[in-house]
Amino acid sequence: MRDSPLVTGSSPRTAAERKGDVLAKLEQSHVDGWVASASAKGIAHLVPLSLAWHGERIIVCVDPRSVTARNIAASRQARVALGGTRDVVVIDVALDEVVAVTNGAYAVADAFAAQADWDPRWSIDLPGSETGSYEFLCLLPRRIQAWREVDEHPGRTLMRAGRWLV
Amino acid sequence: MRDSPLVTGSSPRTAAERKGDVLAKLEQSHVDGWVASASAKGIAHLVPLSLAWHGERIIVCVDPRSVTARNIAASRQARVALGGTRDVVVIDVALDEVVAVTNGAYAVADAFAAQADWDPRWSIDLPGSETGSYEFLCLLPRRIQAWREVDEHPGRTLMRAGRWLV
Numbered sequence: 140m141r142d143s144p145l146v147t148g149s150s151p152r153t154a155a156e157r158k159g160d161v162l163a164k165l166e167q168s169h170v171d172g173w174v175a176s177a178s179a180k181g182i183a184h185l186v187p188l189s190l191a192w193h194g195e196r197i198i199v200c201v202d203p204r205s206v207t208a209r210n211i212a213a214s215r216q217a218r219v220a221l222g223g224t225r226d227v228v229v230i231d232v233a234l235d236e237v238v239a240v241t242n243g244a245y246a247v248a249d250a251f252a253a254q255a256d257w258d259p260r261w262s263i264d265l266p267g268s269e270t271g272s273y274e275f276l277c278l279l280p281r282r283i284q285a286w287r288e289v290d291e292h293p294g295r296t297l298m299r300a301g302r303w304l305v
Numbered sequence: 306m307r308d309s310p311l312v313t314g315s316s317p318r319t320a321a322e323r324k325g326d327v328l329a330k331l332e333q334s335h336v337d338g339w340v341a342s343a344s345a346k347g348i349a350h351l352v353p354l355s356l357a358w359h360g361e362r363i364i365v366c367v368d369p370r371s372v373t374a375r376n377i378a379a380s381r382q383a384r385v386a387l388g389g390t391r392d393v394v395v396i397d398v399a400l401d402e403v404v405a406v407t408n409g410a411y412a413v414a415d416a417f418a419a420q421a422d423w424d425p426r427w428s429i430d431l432p433g434s435e436t437g438s439y440e441f442l443c444l445l446p447r448r449i450q451a452w453r454e455v456d457e458h459p460g461r462t463l464m465r466a467g468r469w470l471v
Contacts, residue, residue: 171390175351177343181380185341185351187390214347224337224353 151294154305157285158297161228164221165192169256173220174199176210184210189257190219193250196235197278200251200259211276212237219278228285232278240273247275317460320471323451324463327394330387331358335422339386340365342376350376355423356385359416362401363444366417366425377442378403385444394451398444406439413441 152160164170175185184206191198197219201208211217215234222228238247240259252258259273283298285291297304318326330336341351350372357364363385367374377383381400388394404413406425418424425439449464451457463470 173339173341173351173386173390175339175341175349175384177347177349179347181343181345181347181376182382183341183343183349183376183380183384185339185384185386185395187386187393210347210349214349216348218341218349218351220339220351220353224339227353229351 151291152287154294154297157291157294158303158305161221161283161285161297162192164228165190165197166254168254170221170254172197172199174207175218175220176207176216177214178206178210179213189251189255191251191254193247193254195279197230197232197280198247198251199276199278200240200255200273201276202272203274208274208276211278217278226287228283230280230284231282233281234276235279236277238275238277240275247277251275317457318453320460320463323457323460324469324471327387327449327451327463328358330394331356331363332420334420336387336420338363338365340373341384341386342373342382343380344372344376345379355421357417357420359413359420361445363396363398363446364413364417365442365444366406366421366439367442368438369440374440374442377444383444392453394449396446396450397448399447400442401445402443404441404443406441413443417441 170190171187172190173185174188175183177183186207188199188201211234217232219230219232220227240248240263242260242263248260252260262273279301280298281301282296284295285297286295336356337353338356339351340354341349343349352373354365354367377400383398385396385398386393406414406429408426408429414426428439445467446464447467448462450461451463452461
């Protein structure tokens with residue numbers, strides 16, 4: 140079902156291989172994820188966001204007025220997908236911490252700027268922008284699943300209740 | 306922000322171009338979408354699903370016991386993303402109809418089989434499978450947005466309240 144004949148028909152990856160692939164995706168430069176969140180009324184939302192992987196947490200940067208920010212602030216939960224639809228990483232996350240974007244050097248902002256392709260601290264000094272108009276959401280993985288084809292459905296859960304199974 | 310120098314720096318697409326690109330993505334063979342749904346308690350879910358575009362509706366095929374099927378049956382709403390995170394199509398959909406998978410030829414199943422890379426009718430006769438163990442969700446687009454880079458944020462809404470704006 141995939142394009143590459145080098146990959147199609149290969150054996151299912153081991154759990155250790157999948158974990159390595161998940162971490163490689165999380166650590167990649169300029170990586171985006173699809174972030175699904177839900178309102179208290181049960182309305183689903185979905186947007187692509189740049190992310191960074193820092194201190195075992197997924198860091199995204201959002202406008203606090205956005206639907207995603209408001210949903211996650213309320214539910215303290217989201218589901219993030221990385222990779223393509225046939226090389227899937229799905230991560231259920233819990234909101235660990237909200238960090239306001241401020242000027243200067245600090246770990247979360249430095250990590251985000253180093254990995255993502257923008258530094259939200261820049262926007263603070265732009266004419267017309269408001270200081271603190273962005274915030275970092277620090278999201279703690281609780282469950283991680285990774286699979287490519289149907290033959291990888293068994294063994295797709297790599298983390299459960301915040302603990303790697305491998 | 307994209308890799309290709311042929312594309313970076315190009316002008317924002319017109320609404321008509323974006324609509325053409327959206328329809329091309331929907332009509333593509335073997336196209337998958339990310340389907341975000343939410344439980345009544347506000348817990349987000351997200352999975353990749355094969356889809357078909359038939360009669361102005363997005364058709365997906367699910368196990369009625371799956372989280373996605375149960376969420377959408379309850380909320381009658383989902384949000385579907387197509388394309389990459391930097392060539393985004395986001396479609397808010399309403400559940401229009403649920404069609405059980407049964408043997409034989411009928412329009413929804415034929416359209417799905419022709420476009421997706423599997424035909425759920427096959428599974429009915431497999432040993433160990435239950436007749437009717439899948440169902441088609443026929444999802445009606447209500448709002449469609451399409452953008453690539455920040456320069457395409459203006460004008461990204463192509464359909465509102467179920468009507469194309471272009």
